[in-house]
Amino acid sequence: MKRIINALFAFMLCFMLCTTANCEELEEYKEKVYDELAESELYGIMPDNMSDISADSLFERIGAIISQAVKAPMKIIGITAVFAIISRVTETVSNGKPYYQDICVIALFVSISPYILRSFEELISAMNSSQGFLAAYVPIFASIISASGNLNAALSYNSILLYASEGAVLAVTVLIKPMLGLMLVSSVIHAVNPEMPNLASSLRRISVTMIGFIMSIFLGVIGLQSIVGRAQDSLTVKAGKYLVASFVPIIGGSLNESYRTVKASLDSIRSVVGTFGIVIIVMIFITPIITAAVYRFCLMLCEFLCGGLSSGRVGMLIRGIGEVYTLIGAVVTIYMLMLIIATGALIALGGGLNI
Amino acid sequence: MDIISICAVCLITAILARLIKQGSPEIGFAVSAVAVFIVLVALTENISSVFDEMGELASRAGISNGYVMIAIKVLGISYISDLCAGSCRDAGESALGSIIDISAKAMITIVCMPIVYTLMEVITKILENG
Secondary structure (H helix, E strand, O other): OHHHHHHHHHHHHHHHHHHHHHHHHHHHHHHHHHHHHHHHOEOEOOHHHHHHOOHHHHHHHHHHHHHHHOHHHHHHHHHHHHHHHHHHHHHHHOOOOOHHHHHHHHHHHHHHHHHHHHHHHHHHHHHHHHHHHHHHHHHHHHHHHHHOOOHHHHHHHHHHHHHHHHHHHHHHHHHHHHHHHHHHHHHHHHHHOOOOOOOHHHHHHHHHHHHHHHHHHHHHHHHHHHHHOOOOOHHHHHHHHHHHHOOOOOOOOOHHHHHHHHHHHHHHHHHHHOHHHHHHHHHHHHHHHHHHHHHHHHHHHHHHHHHHOOOHHHHHHHHHHHHHHHHHHHHHHHHHHHHHHHHHHHHHHHOOOOO | OOHHHHHHHHHHHHHHHHHHHHHOHHHHHHHHHHHHHHHHHHHHHHHHHHHHHHHHHHHHOOOOHHHHHHHHHHHHHHHHHHHHHHHHHHOOOHHHHHHHHHHHHHHHHHHHHHHHHHHHHHHHHHHHHO
8 A cells, every 4th residue: 555655656746747847848949939930030920929910911921922932933934035035036047947946945944043943942941941940849839738638649749740840851851852853854854855755744743642652651640649549530530531532632632621631630729729820830831832832833924935935845844844843832732731630630639629 | 138139139140140150150150159148248237136136135134145145156057057058069069068067067066065064064963962
C-alpha cells in the first residue's frame, strides 16, 4: 500500500513538474514564433495585432504580395513579346528557314532564365522559411491543444508535424528542386528540337504523384493514430476517403471531397484555437502560392501572345516553363493541405472534438 | 527604292541580260550581277531601319542587344549567301554556289556559338543548382 501511495505521489509530482516545464516551454516557443514572424514579416501579421485583422487588411496584404510578385513576370511578358515579334519577322523575311526560330528560342530562354531561376530560389526559400516558422509554431500550437485538455492530440501533433515539415522541406530540396531544373532544361530542348520528346508534363505528373504518395503515407500515419485514439468520426472518414480517392485536388477528381475534408479540418482548428490558427496557416503559404500563380498566369498570357503572333516554337518553350510553375504551385498547395488536414485530424482524434 | 522601282530595275536588267547574253554571255552575267548588287544595297538601306527598330524594341524590353544582333547577322549571312550562290549557279559555276552555301552554314554556326555557349552555361547552372 505504501508503495502504491509513493508511486501515486511520484506520478503527481512528475505531472506537476511537467506542466511547469510546459508553461516555460510555451513562453520560449512564443518568443520563437514572434521572432519568426518579425523575420519573415508574415507577413505583416503579429499576434498582438490579431484583433486588428480585417478583411480589408487581408486584401491589402494580398494586394501587396501580388504587386511585389508581378514585377518580374511583367518583364518576362515584355521579353517574350519582343522575341515573338522578332521570331515572326525573321521567319517571314527568311523564306521559312528554320534556324531563326532556334535562335529566337535560345535567346529568349537565355534572356528570361535569370528571372525564372531567381523566382525558383525565392519560392524554395519561402518554403524553407515556412518550415522554420512551423518548427516554432507547431510546439506552441501543441501546447494550446494540451492546455485545452487534448494531451494525446498535442503529443501526436507535436512530433508528427515537426517531422512532416522537415520531411516536406527535405522532399522539396532533394526531389522537387532537381525536378524543376530538369523540367526547365527539357522544355528548352523540346522547343529547340521539337522531335525530342517533351518530358516537362511527364516530369510534373511524376513529381505530383510522388508528393501525393508521401502525403498519403503521412496521413496514413495519422490514420493509425485514429486506431489508437478515438472512434472514427466524420473528419477521419472524410480524410480517409480523400486519401483513397485522390491525393491533390489539382490532379484528382475528388475536388468536392477534398474541399469538404479541408473545410472540416479548418472548422476543427477554428474551434480550438480560433481564427488565429487558420489565418496563420494561410499567411504562411500565401506568398509562395500567389507568386507561383502570378508567374503561371503571366506565362499563360505569353503563350496566348505567341499563339497570336504564330510563333509556335517560342510558345512551346513558354508552355514548358508554365508546367514548372504548375508543379511549384501544386507542391506548396499540397504542403498547406497536409498541414491543415493533419492539424484538424489530430485535434479531432486526440480528444474532445466531435465534428 | 520602293518595290516598283526594284521590279522595274530587275525586269529591265533581265531583258538586257537576255539580249546581251546572245552576243557576249560574260557581259550579260556582269549586267545581271551589277543589278543584283544595286537592288541589294537599296534594300539594305530600307531594311536597316526595321532592324534598328527591332534593336530599339529589344533594348526597351531589357534584352541584351547582342542576341538581336546575332539574329540579324544570321539573316544577313543567309541573304548574301543565297544571292551569291544563285548568281554562281546562273553563271554555270555550281561548285562555287555549293561552297558558298557550305561557307554560309559554317559562318552561321560561328556567329551563333556565343548564344549556344551561353545556353550551355545556363543549363549547366540549372543542373548544378538542382
